Amino acid sequence: MPSLILSRGTPEPTWEIVDHQEISAVPIYYGDSEFEIISVSLQVVSRTYTFNAPSASSTSSRPVPPLLPPKPHQSATSSPRRRSTLIRSSFLPCPFRRASSTSNQSSEDEASSHELPSDYATSMPSSSPSDTDGEEKHISIRDAVIFARQQLLTSSDFKRVGGNVFYTEGWSVTRLRKGNQHRLQVRYFGRPAHVAFLIASPSIPSSQPPFIEMLQGSWY
Structure with a gap:
């Protein structure tokens, strides 16, 4: 009697x-x-934002531009770098979509995709290739944490408890990989505080995320 061999697909x-x-x-x-x-x-209010790098299949489907002679300050072997696509969020106009979030508040804002405002301070990648002089840029880990901080600081959950500054704040960064795919998860958290200004035309005091100097380089 012939034996039945069950083959399992590649996990x-x-x-x-x-x-x-x-x-x-x-x-x-x-x-x-x-x-x-x-x-x-x-x-403590916290949210998690996920950055997904473009996969090799998505970049290979794009038309290949004609080769141009290298610029004087570039070598002939220099090549364009890939551009980061979307992280996930929903509060400020941004090119990202929120993957997941955790908060002490029960309500959630509906996730949607928006364009980045022109006055955004952090140097994030532009959607126009001409803005990068023909070269696509990577998003640095530092910029991703700064972005997550700004999103949490202006979120509805943060404002719902009356906060306009951080009293305490912290963050975590996790880099993940699956084959040729890369992902960055940034969790930002802190205790909101409300401050009253003693001068006319006040401005919210700004600061960088704590110990941001320890983050170097891009994440993929």
Whole structure:
């Protein structure tokens, strides 16, 4: 009697953690500013944002531009770098879509995709190839954390508890890989505080994420 041989397909690759860095929530000091802290929330608000790099299949389907002679400051072997696509979010106009979020608030904003405002301070990739002088740029890990901080600071959950600055804040960065696909997950968290300004025409005190200097390079 012939035996029946069952063949199993190739298992799907899973996401593997390449690197993980985390900074616990630390108190924020804004210096001798003309404001006073009115209240500090007991709740910790957090959100997670996912950056997905373009896959090799998506880039190979694009038409190949004709080869041009290298510029004087470039070598003949230099090649364009890939551009990051979307992270996921929903609060400010941005080119990203939120993958997941966690918060002490029960309601969630509907995820949607928007364009980045022209006055956005962080140097994020442009959607126009002409803006990069023919070369596509990688998103740095530092820019991704700064972006996540800005999104959380202006989120509805943050404002719902009356916050306009961070009292404590921290972040975590996880780099993942599945085959030739790359992903970056940034979680930002902190305790909101409300401050009152003692001068006319006040401006919100700004600061960088804590220990942002330890992040170097791009994430794919």
